[in-house]
Amino acid sequence: MASLGISVSGLATAHCNRAIQVPVSATGQSVVIDGDAVRGIYPDILNAISTKEKCRFVVTPVPRARLEKLYESGKADMIVASTRSVRRDEFGVFVPMVRSRAMVISLGDLQRAPFKTTQDVLNNKEVRLVVVRGYDYGNAYHELIEAMGKENRVLLEADPNAVARLMKTNPNDVTIMVPTIIYGAMQEDARLSDQLEKLRFEPLDNIPWGESGVYLSKTSLEPGLMKFLQSAMQRTAQAGTVHKGFAAYYPPQVLKDSIKPLEKIP
Numbered sequence: 001m002a003s004l005g006i007s008v009s010g011l012a013t014a015h016c017n018r019a020i021q022v023p024v025s026a027t028g029q030s031v032v033i034d035g036d037a038v039r040g041i042y043p044d045i046l047n048a049i050s051t052k053e054k055c056r057f058v059v060t061p062v063p064r065a066r067l068e069k070l071y072e073s074g075k076a077d078m079i080v081a082s083t084r085s086v087r088r089d090e091f092g093v094f095v096p097m098v099r100s101r102a103m104v105i106s107l108g109d110l111q112r113a114p115f116k117t118t119q120d121v122l123n124n125k126e127v128r129l130v131v132v133r134g135y136d137y138g139n140a141y142h143e144l145i146e147a148m149g150k151e152n153r154v155l156l157e158a159d160p161n162a163v164a165r166l167m168k169t170n171p172n173d174v175t176i177m178v179p180t181i182i183y184g185a186m187q188e189d190a191r192l193s194d195q196l197e198k199l200r201f202e203p204l205d206n207i208p209w210g211e212s213g214v215y216l217s218k219t220s221l222e223p224g225l226m227k228f229l230q231s232a233m234q235r236t237a238q239a240g241t242v243h244k245g246f247a248a249y250y251p252p253q254v255l256k257d258s259i260k261p262l263e264k265i266p
Contacts, residue, residue: 016055016228021077021220022046025064025134026159028184029249030081033061041245042080042214049232063158064134074219078229083178084211085136092215093226095233097242099260100212102137104202105182106174107167107195115202118144121174128173130155130163135177140206144176160185164192176207179258180250187249203257211262213237237262 024042026033032040038059046057057078062070070076072091083102084094104115115121118140121129129148133156136142148154155173157163160182167173168191175182179201186192186199216229236242243261250259 016053016225018225019056019058020225020229021060021075022057022080023060023062023067023070023076024080025062025067026161026185027081028160028178028181029187029246030180030184032184032188034188036061041242041249044245045236045241046080049236053228053232064132065158068134071215071217074217077217077220077225078214080214082212082215083135083137084213085138087136088215091219092217093230094211094215095213095230095237096211096262097213097233097237098211098246099209099262100178100180101203101209101258102141102176102178102207103258104174104176104204105167105179106171106200106202107198108171108200115174115204117205118207121204122147125151125153126172128153128155128170130157130166130173130175132157132160132163132175132177137176137207138210140204141176161189161192164189164195168192168195176204178212179254180246183250183254201254201257209260213242 024031024038030041031038031043038061043059046059049055050057067079071079082088083100084096104121112124121127122144129145131145145154155166157166160177163175164182164186167175183196183199186196214233216226221229240261243259246255246259
């Protein structure tokens with residue numbers, strides 16, 4: 001897909017003197033990709049900064065796995081709507097925007113005991129795990145993928161829509177991600193929106209609350225530009241802009257156990 005610039009007319013200011021490369025992947029209502037058009041909570045934030053600061057963000061839709069490679073190789077200045085992880089911390093400075101929690105997600109009214117840990121998921125031999133390639137929710141998440149992969153019970157997909165389509169076809173499939181991601185993807189897909197009321201969310205004891213926000217590249221950003229972007233993102237976080245965006249897009253029952261403002265730390 002072609003890249004697109006979120007920009008305003010006029011010359012860039014001294015602290016934002018070049019285009020900022022921001023590859024994005026579909027992430028619920030945080031980032032919505034519709035052909036070459038990109039919209040959502042985070043694009044709205046970049047638009048607001050562009051308008052105020054005369055910055056230009058070049059926003060390029062890519063698959064999630066490609067996004068991670070661009071970030072790790074220093075070819076992305078910023079990535080948005082990202083869960084904090086040890087690996088990503090190696091390559092960038094993280095600015096948290098909200099608290100978030102990944103859960104086991106399934107469709108339908110399956111007659112089984114609730115999952116409490118990743119071991120419960122592994123022990124249920126009827127279940128397949130469908131995940132987005134490039135997502136990272138910590139050690140327990142990766143260990144589960146590895147263990148179920150050895151039993152040929154893992155499917156890796158490019159985006160949340162593909163995950164949801166498989167789950168609709170196969171009632172025993174489950175996924176693990178922050179609920180707002182799959183809910184937002186299904187809201188935007190006419191083939192899936194009729195399944196929204198069937199979503200079942202189950203928190204796991206060993207995948208706790210974390211943080212979601214933006215990463216700024218340690219490799220590609222000049223010190224002055226890094227300082228400016230970090231300050232702009234921190235002001236956005238302090239204003240609660242991202243959480244307000246979630247509240248505008250999602251029903252309370254979806255947010256209740258998956259997204260919280262930064263100050264509400266369990």
